[in-house]
Amino acid sequence: MKYKGYVEKSQQGSAIAQHFSKVSDNVAEVDVAPNTSDYRNGKKVIAITQKKGSAFSRCASQSDKYICCNVYVLPSVSNCPYDCSYCFLQNYLTDTTTSVVADTAALLADVKKRAAEEPWRFFRFGTWELGDSLALEPETHASAELVVAVQSMKNCLLELKTKSAHVDSLLGLDHGRRVVIAWSLNPQAVITAEELKTAPLQARLEAIKKVADDGYLVAIHFDPMILHEDWEAGYEQLIEQLFQMVSPKQVAWISIGSLRFNPEMKKSMEHNFPKSRMTSAEMVLGDDGKMRYIKPLRTAMYKHLYQLIRHHGGNEPYVYLCMERWDMWKKVFGASPESAEHLDFLMTESLYRRFPGLVHQAPDRESYESSKV
Template structure:
């Protein structure tokens, strides 16, 4: 099916080009090396959710000024892995080694999970595969409204369709070429009606004039469209990036409103807003969310320390394994997902990757 963006199918090329130029073409490639791994942001000095990633999408047709891909990818094309059978062999091999565990596996680390679905059909094939897995759920995360081709699939409740959401101001000034907020919310409503569980990612929260009222309005818009009972999880995080990326942001997006903010360097070698500002933003958003969601809805912070959790939620998970267990317990108790009732001790014993 021809893309509205008129992306061109082409053969794989080794030519190195500008980051933005790579968004103009779409290539299908074979899987090379390991595709499933730990989220790249995993750091034992922070409370991480221990989600797994499936690197099946590389690059993205959108141009978010804060996106880390501009500091990471140098290859000149958006790529989609097309040999789903090989991908799934790796997934099944990995999850079979811990049949008691519920794995959360997302395709969003190096690109948008659904932005190119009309052209590739990759997500639909993964949805069908995950429908038959007992101890894994697929997360598709997007800033698009491209859900029409997956609405009639038999997903068996094993796919969470998630949206990265931000205020109208941020979308209009920093999230270039992405679906308008109203279209994303309409897509959320469609996916919910199709029986999918929904994930919400208010990340990165970005400080701007009127941010308080803007995030309040965003939350209200979302829950006018979707029942809170359909929400699998909600994440909250703030703007953060590697220090060397500041210059690239300014070069690629000279009108950005990001790089003048006061920021501090964290132990993960990323700069982020000063802690009092982050805490205040999180508290404001969480306070608004609590007006709509049941108490048992899992809301978590992305890449924050224990003390920030305490200030925002009044508690913190005791370890990375504990947070992983909290996900498994929530999904099992609320939606019946998982091979068995989760045992916290099992999740606590999962080793932290040595290179993290």
């Protein structure tokens, strides 16, 4: 990709800035990286920046109307070189310059401070809130730096989520299984039509195999599931391909969710992606102000996928729904956690049981449920 690069002077000595300058041929040193206001133009600019403000917080999608998983986010990247038609960033970012925070120690200081406040809790956190964790890895090696640094944080687990196949910088690192590499997956027909510039499915599957062979835990997000022609067969083939590449024993968790977007974003999607069919399906407005497929359709999609996961992947990987209510959980799984705190406990308990030595102490349900985060 052709891009214009900036490195903020304060970050010039960082390993990330040095790697970026080495592999890029169009980099300027600046006091502060320039803002870009146009969504697409922002994807052509990469800035290596310092951390601004407090970094560590709960996932912004968290809502007490839904059962959420209590994951934390560390927004070390902002904007993304890929171009998914359903990406919420097209209607969210005011400064669209693609940026990567280079002072990893300062970022992780925020995580350590929060983790020390509840040393009994096991914190899952990810860097994907405002971008893709690995899309810029060849240019920055920023995630490789995080993988190494997170090793000493015994009540934390880093999740790197991507639609790329950029994993080479992570191989051979001392990750101690404290890092989960996660992929957002869809059938190739959806990738071709709606996830522009991302890695093809086969490349993502080969990358999954590479990190699994290197001992990393893997997570899979079937989110957003997208309605498309022959979607049942498309997802069936996808699940078969996935479990030919990775053993379910190495899959830490699997999430399922469906397409959702704010009504205001519909216009941006139609303007930015005139060929997309994304906004033509029948949808309803949820309590969180987001459009979703109508409930019978979501139920059918989730049930189909869940049955395939259990058929091909067995009972081990923890499977959960993202941003759905209790009643949907019961329709799909036959049971539901009582709250986000309960789901957080169940996910931690699954990790504790399945991966000895990963979770620092046996999780206590009462502690999780009595401490609203």
